[in-house]
Amino acid sequence: MTTERTPAANESKRPRKLAGRTALLAATALVAAGAIGLSFNPSVPQAVAETAQTQQTIATPQGPAPLSFADLVAKVSPAVVSINVKGEMKTAENDDDSPVPGMPDIPEDNPLYDFFKQFRKGMPTPPSKHTPSLAQGSGFFISDDGYIVTNNHVVEDADDITVTMEDGEKFDAKLIGTDPRTDLALIKVTDKTNKKFPFVNLSEKDPRVGDWVLAVGNPFGLGGTVTAGIISAHNRDIGSGPYDYLQIDAAVNRGNSGGPSFDLDGNVVGVNTAIFSPSGGNVGIAFAVPAALVKQVVADLKADGSVDRGWLGVVIQNVNDDIADSIGLSTPTGAMVTKVTEDGPASKEDIKAGDVIVGVNGDEVKDSRDLARKIAELEPDTEVKLAIVRYGDKREVDMTLGTFPSAKKLASLEGEEPADQSEQMEKLGLSLAPAAKIPGAGEEGVVITEVDDDSDAADKGLKPGDIILQVAGVDVSTPGDVAAGLKKAAESTKGSKDTVKVLMQVKTGDQTRFVALSLKKA
Known part of the structure; x- marks a missing residue:
């Protein structure tokens, strides 16, 4: 029985949010079609190199389409590697907030924490323990001297890194740098050798929705596997900071993390990072870091080992x-x-x-x-x-x-980033008390003690215990201050509107946010 870690489990600590269940891929790479930008060493059969020159296509009203991806796979696959990582993994602890059983214990400040926490609900948990682990991932050469791009969550806690080429040849590698914010990492072969490695280039152009991509990777530790698909969408937000991701529908599973997605020219259009899946397996939705962003991050990692923003x-x-x-x-x-x-x-x-x-x-x-x-x-x-x-x-x-x-x-x-409030409000109905008179509320602001269920405040999400810090830009400490702020907002509104929007700064727990309540004019 295989012991390959789940995407989340073995491969890291990192951030991502999605409406639905998203799992990090665990290993291998997406590799695809193409011929341009790949450099071969002398051990690559001449016949393989020549086949890429004779790729057959069929004519369509929209242009040529490949009759087969075989020539392209033969061209690019030598540049894709499997990555094996040895380290120590701490499995989930036996509590309600622990991640998926068998997955690593991800700290709450890690961007991946929310991703994995959703899988925990309703599942049994094993006791917490430290065990040695062997993780698998994918990567690809970007230069003939042994630099390899992969995912941060594959290698960030590695004690030993080994890369395996398509022909089975193995090399030791070291970590050059990581960027958790984009889940990218750069490693380099350390074996003293004069070998020139086959490599691929990052694409200079953005792929279009509908363009082909070809994936070559090591899903579930099966070894080199090829899947084809298309670019499904641009600019997907998966909760990884401000960056947008490519969405592809080529089959991607555990073991594909860190691998490249190629266009038909043989250039890397993205590095595969996450999948959207209720079960942890492929459902046709995967996400990749766009090549333009990869290029920027890799340049910084190569120069400094980190990315400063x-x-x-x-x-x-x-x-x-x-x-x-x-x-x-x-x-x-x-x-x-x-x-x-x-x-x-x-x-x-x-x-x-x-x-x-x-x-x-x-x-x-x-x-x-x-x-x-x-x-x-x-x-x-x-x-x-x-x-x-x-x-x-x-x-x-x-x-x-x-x-x-x-x-x-x-x-x-x-602290936690405040949630964006977007509900429409029509009425205002609050009972208030000075925070200084409410035990545990602190000295600043006015505490909401009651909220009318039919009010605009209730519709907006305000609830007893929330603390109003400002009204219309003025600090408040008593209900009278709030009333004065409401009056100021009403008087400053021009025109014949029956209602006025009053902006309030509200604190809930450790979070603060702004809420605009609708107030009817007298």
């Missing part, structure tokens, strides 16, 4: 229609600051909770993910100009970016 030091949420209306934005655009991280870059500037960042260096910010992506693309210590809307007034703030901290440090600085 710019950091604002704020927690943000999307702007919905109610919030936009309450602060005078014509459309729900930009990213609202819900918290300024203590000692972060933004804390040294005129940036406050409630500000909406609508531009970076003259470029429009569409939403919170767009802002995160724009900042992540910039180097630490970069000077940026932010366009900010503060309760209807637009201003600009010049600041210097910091360095994006590790996941553990970020979690300690920011």
Whole structure:
């Protein structure tokens, strides 16, 4: 019976959220069609190299289509390797919050934690224990001197790394660098050899939806396996920070992690990272890191062993229609600051909770993910100009970016990111008390003691125990302060509208968010 780890289990600690059950792939690579960009050493049979020159196609109204992928597979497969990793794995602990039984004990600050936690529900758990493990993954050569790209979750905790080529030849490798935020890693063959390795290039162009991809990998430890499919979609958000992923429908299973997805020219269009699956097996939905992003990350890993990204030091949420209306934005655009991280870059500037960042260096910010992506693309210590809307007034703030901290440090600085509130509100019905008079509520704000089930506040998700910190941009500490804030918001609203949107900053547990409640004018 095989002992290959499940994608989640053996291969790491890393982030991802999806509506549904998503499992990390455990090993092998997707490899595909093509001929361009692959360099062979002399041991590759001449006949194999020549077959790629004679690939047959059939004519269609949309252009040529391959009659067979065999020539392309023969061309690219020498550059794809299986990766075997030895290390120590801690299996799930016997508690309600542990991951899937048999999977590694993933810390809560790890981006993959939420992914695996959903699999735990209703499943029995084994006792916690440390056991030696042998994980499998995939990768591919990107240079003839032995550099290999794979997934971070395959190799990040490895004690020993061995790569196996298509012909069975094995080499020891070392870890050059990892980037948990994109789940990419760079390793290099360490054996002293003059061997020139076959390699493939990262694609210079974006694939189109509907383009062919061919996958070659090691699913379930079976060895070299080929599957074909198409690009199903672009710009998929799988909860891995601000980055978008390719969706493909080529069959991908455990053992495919870290492998390449190829186009028909033999260039890598993506590195396979996760699958969407209720059962842990292939259902025709897999996700790959796009080649353009891979190229940027690999360059940094090769140069420094890590990837440094710019950091604002704020927690943000999307702007919905109610919030936009309450602060005078014509459309729900930009990213609202819900918290300024203590000692972060933004804390040294005129940036406050409630500000909406609508531009970076003259470029429009569409939403919170767009802002995160724009900042992540910039180097630490970069000077940026932010366009900010503060309760209807637009201003600009010049600041210097910091360095994006590790996941553990970020979690300690920011806590959980607040959820975006999007429910429509029609009525306001709250009972309030000063926080200072409620045991355990702290000294700041006003505690909600009751919420009318039929009110707009209830519709918005407010509940007893929530603490109102600001109303219309003014700090509050008594119910009277809240009433004054409501009056201020009503008086500042122009026109003949029967209702006014009132923006409130609300704290729930350790999270803070902004809610725009609808208030009928007197």
